[in-house]
Every structure is written in structure tokens, then in C-alpha cells.
Amino acid sequence: MxxxxxxxxxxxxxxxxxxxxxxxxxxxxxxxxxxxxxxxxxxxxxxxxxxxxxxxxxxxxxxxxxxxxxxxxxxxxxxxxxxxxxxxxxxxxxxxxxxxxxxxxxxxxxxxxxxxxxxxxxxxxxxxxxxxxxxxxxxxxxxxxxxxxxxxxxxxxxxxxxxxxxxxxxxxxxxxxxVNCSRFKARPADAPLSREPLRALLAARMLWDKGIAEFIDAARALKREGRSIRFILAGMPDAGNPASIERATIEGWVAEGLVEWRGHVSDMPALLAETDVMVLPSYREGLPKSLIEAAACALPLITTDAPGCREVVSVNGEDGLIVPVRDAVALANALRLLDDDRALARKLGLAARDKALREFDxxxxxxxxxxxxxxxxxxxxxxxxxxxxxx
CATH class of the missing domain: 3.40.50.2000 (Glycogen Phosphorylase B;)
Structure with missing residues (x-):
């Protein structure tokens, strides 16, 4: 042995x-x-x-x-x-x-x-x-x-x-x-399209280089337009990383009404079942597991044209939406697009799941x-x- x-x-x-x-x-x-x-x-x-x-x-x-x-x-x-x-x-x-x-x-x-x-x-x-x-x-x-x-x-x-x-x-x-793709279930392909407020999730360690500032800026801009999109953060600050965001800063965003913060989530399949789009505007990744888990659930993905991220979403408009790094305006535009076109969101999500099963199981x-x-x-x-x- x-x-x-x-x-x-x-x-x-x-x-x-x-x-x-x-x-x-x-x-x-x-x-x-x-x-x-x-x-x-x-x-x-x-x-x-x-x-x-x-x-x-x-x-x-x-x-x-x-x-x-x-x-x-x-x-x-x-x-x-x-x-x-x-x-x-x-x-x-x-x-x-x-x-x-x-x-x-x-x-x-x-x-x-x-x-x-x-x-x-x-x-x-x-x-x-x-x-x-x-x-x-x-x-x-x-x-x-x-x-x-x-x-x-x-x-x-x-x-x-x-x-x-x-x-x-x-x-x-x-x-x-x-990712164990069998743990992450896709919604039935024939389920009716929801017109409820779009639920946009960013699940990651609470680090600035995950693009959380851009997520917050996009939330602020879209809420100013009167959009009812729900912006959700999941994850905790990481005291061992110099890029960690202070808890007080996150709580300030919550108090401002910009985001909901779930903190540490142990049951990701359950959280993703209550999500409509996964967002990760990261500056650089190895290969982000949160995107793959969301893809396995047939959720549409919005991420950046950054190393690691572009491996999961490789063709803009086909297996997800790609925005430039550090660009909150482009991120807001992508969220607005999926909020208005739920059929496109479903199409992108199904393509993401197919890719997850082929490449990332x-x-x-x-x-x-x-x-x-x-x-x-x-x-x-x-x-x-x-x-x-x-x-």
C-alpha cells in the first residue's frame, strides 16, 4: 500500500x-x-x-x-x-x-x-x-x-x-x-419561464479580486433604474488573504439595500435551485468551481474575459455572457439583457450544463x-x- x-x-x-x-x-x-x-x-x-x-x-x-x-x-x-x-x-x-x-x-x-x-x-x-x-x-x-x-x-x-x-x-x-454533476440538478427544460425578480448570485470568498466591487456598482446602477433584480452574495471574508473585504463593508451594502448576504453556504445545490443567474466578474481564476456548479444546474453564467473564467464560458452568447474585467457598466448591461430575455437565459443555461457534463465532471x-x-x-x-x- x-x-x-x-x-x-x-x-x-x-x-x-x-x-x-x-x-x-x-x-x-x-x-x-x-x-x-x-x-x-x-x-x-x-x-x-x-x-x-x-x-x-x-x-x-x-x-x-x-x-x-x-x-x-x-x-x-x-x-x-x-x-x-x-x-x-x-x-x-x-x-x-x-x-x-x-x-x-x-x-x-x-x-x-x-x-x-x-x-x-x-x-x-x-x-x-x-x-x-x-x-x-x-x-x-x-x-x-x-x-x-x-x-x-x-x-x-x-x-x-x-x-x-x-x-x-x-x-x-x-x-x-x-464537480459531481449528479448533485446539481437542472430545472425541467419545459418549466414555464418565470417573471419573478431575477435572482443574481455571486458565490465566492469575499475578495476584491473576485469582482465584488463591480457587482455592487452594477447593483447600484440597475436599482437606480428601478429594476427589481435581487443581488445575492454567498461566501465569507478570508482573513488570510490581503484582498479580503471587511465584514463591515459588506454589512454596509446590505444596509443600503444593494445586496443580500448569505455568508457561508454549506448546501450549494439548494442555493442554486433558488438562483436564476450566476455572476463571477473575477480578475483571474484557476478554474472557478462556483461557475461549474451553476452550469451543472443549467443556470446562465456571466463572467469576465479572464484566465480561468474564459475556460468555463468560452463563446460569448453561446455558453454564457462574457464581460471585460473591472467593467461594472458591461456587467450591468449583461444582467439587464437576461432580466429582459428569460428565454435567452434558459438557452445559455442549457448550453452551460452540456459543457459541464462533457468537460468538468x-x-x-x-x-x-x-x-x-x-x-x-x-x-x-x-x-x-x-x-x-x-x-
Whole structure:
């Protein structure tokens, strides 16, 4: 039996994005260890029968000594666990996990970078200053024998190739973490068109770079016109991210009558069943799961012409509506169009579901991820039908 360690920057991510991968690995006979900073989902992972370790990682820390100690802590853990493969998700977990795995002599290291995060999307001086340093660290951590890099969109693939951060042969394109499309139900195709107020949902972490300011500006403009569109936010601020929006700011929008705020939502299928259009005016993504979940429900999508987003909505007017990044006027125009033309909204939603079933179902994504594991399996490892890392 091989031991696989999955490492993410939050236990919430492991629970919501990689649980199906963990189940598949366990069903194949592998021992699975999940690690992340502490949180409320760690105990839930244990209740499901997985081993979970709390990692002493502070996501916003830039203290060199603390970060070095974290890498050494990870190396000790990987050595004690005798891990066969370590898979890190998001930049910090990928970099530190890979460095720790190198020190521990782990034979296979897989790193999934789902978007390039604050350092590469923000215009802040701090972010711009960090970019050259981050690029050098990425090259050190993510390159070398026994290492594979999974990216979620072609823009990120091109960026890594242009920057020569890793050998091109180590790069694999897998679109997202996948969605269990059977959990997300489409409304019957012959259901009558509703003339109730359009319900527009933005479901994401409450970060400025998700385009939430543009969503609010569009709400303000359309309400000023007398439109009855309901603007709904779902998600929480993320204190570990410099782009996080203050709770007081969100509550101010609610008090102004611009939006409804649902906070954290654990039952996304139920929320999407009460939604008419999904909006994500993000500045950059890996591959946004909220859009795919909405697509699986046959909801029309409005998103930006941004990396990651354009993988879900690729043809404007066919599988969704595309607006420019940071353009609240265009976003308002797209919402106005769907408010006035409910038949178009339905058509776009059905096309989005067809695409989700073809490209983004989690079974497809997991199969491809296991295929990457197989490329790193030593030649002497047991056959897939036995205990080796299998497709």
C-alpha cells in the first residue's frame, strides 16, 4: 500500500474540493493523509475516517525564520509518514510541501496551482515587489525529477512556460477540481419561464479580486433604474488573504439595500435551485468551481474575459455572457439583457450544463489526476490492479 499526503492551505479546501479524490485513493487501497492549517473541517475529515494533521502554517506570514521552520516541520512529517507521494494545492502549500518533500526524500511530488493568487493579480506595490521573489521560489520548489505541476487553464500554462519555472514536460493541464454533476440538478427544460425578480448570485470568498466591487456598482446602477433584480452574495471574508473585504463593508451594502448576504453556504445545490443567474466578474481564476456548479444546474453564467473564467464560458452568447474585467457598466448591461430575455437565459443555461457534463465532471478530473500520479510512479512499482498509483 502506498501513502499519499494531500496538503492544502485550509481544511475547508480539502473538504469541499478534494474529498472525492481522497475517497477514490482510499478505495484503490492507498493510505491517505490530509494536512492543512487547523479549522472546523479537520474534525469532519476525521469523522469520515481519514487521518488529518493540523499544520502550523500562518497563511499571511512573510517571516523567513517562521517559514523555514514550517518547511522543516513538513519534512519531518513526510519522513515519519514515509510518504510515497505528496500533492500540494495552492501556491504556498505547493511550494512548501514540495520543498519539505524534497528534503524528506519523497519520490513523487505533485503540485496543483489553482490560479496565481494575490501576488499575481493585485496591483498593490507589495504584490508587485513580491513577484520576482515568488517566481524564484517557484522555480526552486516545483522543478526537478519526480515532480509534476498541474495547472487549471491555458493562460497559466503559458505563463509557466514563458517564465521557464519548470520543465515543460512536467506541466499538465487539468481543468479544475471537478464537480459531481449528479448533485446539481437542472430545472425541467419545459418549466414555464418565470417573471419573478431575477435572482443574481455571486458565490465566492469575499475578495476584491473576485469582482465584488463591480457587482455592487452594477447593483447600484440597475436599482437606480428601478429594476427589481435581487443581488445575492454567498461566501465569507478570508482573513488570510490581503484582498479580503471587511465584514463591515459588506454589512454596509446590505444596509443600503444593494445586496443580500448569505455568508457561508454549506448546501450549494439548494442555493442554486433558488438562483436564476450566476455572476463571477473575477480578475483571474484557476478554474472557478462556483461557475461549474451553476452550469451543472443549467443556470446562465456571466463572467469576465479572464484566465480561468474564459475556460468555463468560452463563446460569448453561446455558453454564457462574457464581460471585460473591472467593467461594472458591461456587467450591468449583461444582467439587464437576461432580466429582459428569460428565454435567452434558459438557452445559455442549457448550453452551460452540456459543457459541464462533457468537460468538468469530477470523475473526469480525478481520472486525469491519477494519470499524473502514474507518470511519477517508479518503474518497479506494482501494476495498477495491485497497489501501485493507478489511473
Amino acid at each position: 502506498n501513502k499519499v499526503i494531500l496538503f492544502a492551505n485550509t481544511d475547508w479546501y480539502l473538504y469541499n474540493f478534494r474529498l472525492s479524490l481522497a475517497y477514490r485513493l482510499r478505495d484503490m487501497g492507498h493510505e491517505v493523509v490530509l494536512i492543512s492549517p487547523p479549522g472546523e473541517y479537520g474534525p469532519r475529515l476525521r469523522e469520515l475516517g481519514f487521518r488529518w494533521h493540523a499544520v502550523p502554517m500562518i497563511r499571511r506570514s512573510l517571516n523567513p525564520l517562521r517559514e523555514l521552520n514550517l518547511v522543516l516541520w513538513l519534512a519531518r512529517l513526510f519522513r515519519e509518514e514515509r510518504a510515497a507521494l505528496v500533492h500540494g494545492f495552492t501556491i504556498k502549500s505547493a511550494v512548501y510541501g514540495s520543498l519539505g518533500a524534497k528534503l524528506a526524500g519523497v519520490p513523487a511530488r505533485v503540485n496543483s496551482v489553482a490560479g496565481l493568487g494575490y501576488v499575481f493579480t493585485s496591483r498593490d506595490l507589495k504584490a508587485r515587489m513580491l513577484r520576482p521573489v515568488v517566481r524564484r521560489v517557484l522555480r526552486l520548489a516545483l522543478d526537478g525529477d519526480g515532480c509534476a505541476l498541474i495547472l487549471q487553464n491555458p493562460d497559466d500554462v503559458q505563463m509557466f512556460k514563458t517564465a521557464r519555472l519548470v520543465d515543460e514536460s512536467a506541466i499538465h493541464l487539468i481543468k479544475g477540481s471537478g 469530477e470523475a473526469i478530473v480525478i481520472d486525469r489526476t491519477l494519470g499524473v500520479y502514474q507518470t511519477l510512479a517508479p518503474a518497479h512499482q506494482a501494476a495498477p490492479s495491485s497497489v501501485g498509483i493507478a489511473r
